[in-house]
Amino acid sequence: MEENNDKIRRLIIASFYIVILFGLPLWWKTTEVYRAQLPFAEIEEWSNWEAFDLEFPTLFIIYVASVESSTINFANLSSNLENSIASRYNVDNFKASNEKYQKSMQFPVKVRSLDWNNWRNGLQYGNLEKLNVVSENGQYILYILPSTNSNPNTKVLVGNQRQAVIEINQWDIKVIEKTVSDLIVSLFMPEQAAIKKFIMEPLSNSKVELDSMRTMKYSPQYQVTFSLMNGDPSDLLVNWDIEEAVNKYLQLFVNKISVISNLTVDSQIQHYARLTFEPFHKADENYFYLTPELLPHFINAAEWNLASAVSSYPTLNFILYVPSKDQSPLYIQDSKGNIMESNAFLIPRWGGVIIKNPDRSTGAHNFSLEELKSIMSIFITQLRGLLGVHDVWTEAKHALDVTTNIEFVTPPNTAVTMWEFDSLTRRRIAENIITSITTLKSLSQLVTEIPNMVVLDHIQTEVFLALDNLAKSCANLHNNQYNLALYHSKKAIELAESAFFDPTMVSMLYFPDEHKYAIYMPLFVPISVPLLVALHREIKSFKENKKAIK
Incomplete structure (x- = not known):
């Protein structure tokens, strides 16, 4: 038992x-925890610059006027310019960089000869419409001809369709080579330096430049909100014809920039928009003023409802502020104590503000379409800065010799020229590629360091698609197909950020x-x-x- x-x-x-x-x-x-296998080795290759070589090829087609009395031989002009530009670019921009991160910038140059009569017929009254144009980003036409007057300065006439005419007083091969080389390097050096800095920035602790602090981080879409803020409606009622103004002055810019980022525009009017502080008062001239030290505190975030309720994308706010009677007229002073003519200021990565002091005699004021013209002009200038649009020719003018005079053909009513649009496209492509790589690298490190993090199959798919779009973007860049490169870079960053911020990955975090x-x-x-x-x-x-x- x-x-x-x-x-x-x-x-x-x-x-x-x-x-x-x-x-x-x-x-x-x-x-x-379910963890789909991610391509860690491939992500590491991209983050170490082993999987690609970033190139921004640029083609300059140069037409040189054929002058009967000239004996100049232009046979070697193309190769001489290529060598000169490449050597100066390396010296100016990459002399201190690690060879591992040096990326090539191509400047192939072609030379063609045009008959002098064609030049005279095509350039009457500064009209460049009869000259050849190119429709592709990264391809530009320069027309070189001898000057017809005794002015010793070099004259550059900039067209709207990726073309420019250079009038040279001294018709000599060495002068022509130096003039064209100086012009091209000055045009593209700031852009290339910005791209290089953006590439190197994640790898260094260098100081952030003012321009990068002002420009918004890339987004496929932005919400643009125009707000009319009335300090005291009991004294003055305000209104504005903002819809007509947007359609007339801004819509063409919105359409043009939509290739890079879509802009959704809305507007509002808010009353009792008081300031959180009292502006300074100048009694002898009986006006109120704001100093540069007060401008960072201008926005009353606690009481002004500026958050967008219709979009989750970044918002760009543009405020037209009408002060109350007891704070009118209100002006902005610069650091030297002078009243600013525009009476406006920019808030980096946020928006812009304009202060207006309308007539109060009738108790009501409507900002008409004509009155809004100058206001929208300032808003568009601020919007250009926030979106990273650079006036490439103005930047080049500061870098060129004082003997070079630059003139512009009247630009189209789009608030952005083809030169500026091309530059912005290339900068955004570089930004998207680097941001995508950085995001995928962060995702890889996060998944490796946190073994309990869920990685579902759709996240794996998004990572593979992001890497595929990165490869396609770089390949299209190499082939001078900037539109396709931009498209794939946008897809890459969208997929990378979608994978990184996927809510299913946070459940076991x-x-x-x-x-x-x-x-x-x-x-x-x-x-x-x-x-x-x-x-x-x-x-x-x-x-x-x-x-x-x-």
């Missing part, structure tokens, strides 16, 4: 351990192993102690019985 009891007891203890042996793997399998121990130990420790004690007793009893038999 006692032997049967021992056998039953041992079977009971064994059954517990059998359940544990089969239950542990089942528990481990059912509680493990705050459930580490310490939490598991805290949950399971109170359950399993009280059970395991009797089982271990019982197992120890049975082993001890088995050994004693074995000795007794011997």
Whole structure:
């Protein structure tokens, strides 16, 4: 009877351990976090610049006027310009950079000869419409001809369709080469330096430039909100023809820039928009003024409802502020104490503000379409700065010799020229590629460092598609297909950020192993102690019985 009891007891203890042996793997399998395999090696290659070479090829087609009395040989002009531009670019921009991160910028140059009569017919009254144009980003036409007057300065006439005419007073091959080389380097050096700095910035601790602080981080869409803020409606009621103004002055710019980012525009009027501080008062001239130190505190974020309720994309706010009667007229002073003519200021990565002091005699004021023309002009200038649009020819003018005079053909009513649009496109492509790589690298590190993070199949798919679009963007850049390169870079950053910010990846983020121990130990420790004690007793009893038999 006692032997049967021992056998039953041992079977009971064994059954517990059998359940544990089969239950542990089942528990481990059912509680493990699903993690789809990510291409860590490929992401590492991209982050180490091993998977691609970033190139922004630029083609300049140069037409040189054929002058009958000239004996100049232009056979080597193309190769001489290529060598000159490449060497100066390397010296000016990459002299201190690590060779590992030097990216090539191509400047192939072609030379063609045009008859002099064609030049005179095509350039009457500064009209460039009869000259050849190119429709592709990265391709530009320069027309070179001898000057017809005694002015020793070089004259550059900039067209709207990726073309420019250069009039050179001294018709000499060396002068022509230097003039064209100076012009091209001055035009593209700031852009290339900005691209290089953006590439190197994640790898260095260099100071952030003012321009990068002002420009918005890239987004496929922005919400643009125009707000008319009235300080005191009890004294003055205000209104504005903002819809007509947007359609007339801004819509063409919105359409043009939509290739890079879509702009959604809305407007509002808010009353009782008081300031959080009292502006300074100049009693002798009876006006109020704001100093540069007060401008950062101008926005009353606590009471002014400026948050967009219709979009989750970044918002650009443009405020037309009408002060109350007891703070009118209100002006902005610069650092030297002079009243600013525009009476406006820019808030980096946020928007812009214009202060207007309308006539209060009638108790109401409507900002008409004509009155809004100058206001919208300032807003568009501020919007250009926030979106990163650079006036490339003005920047080049500062870098060129004082003997070079630059004139402009009247630009179209789009608030952005083709030269500026091309430059912005290239900068945004570089920004998107680098941001995509940085985001994927961060995702890779996060998944590696947190073993409990969920990685579902759709995240794996987004990562693979992001890498594929990165490869396509770089390939299209190499082939001088900037529109396709921009499209794939936009897709790459959207997919990379979608994978990184996917809500399913956060579910196990705050459930580490310490939490598991805290949950399971109170359950399993009280059970395991009797089982271990019982197992120890049975082993001890088995050994004693074995000795007794011997």
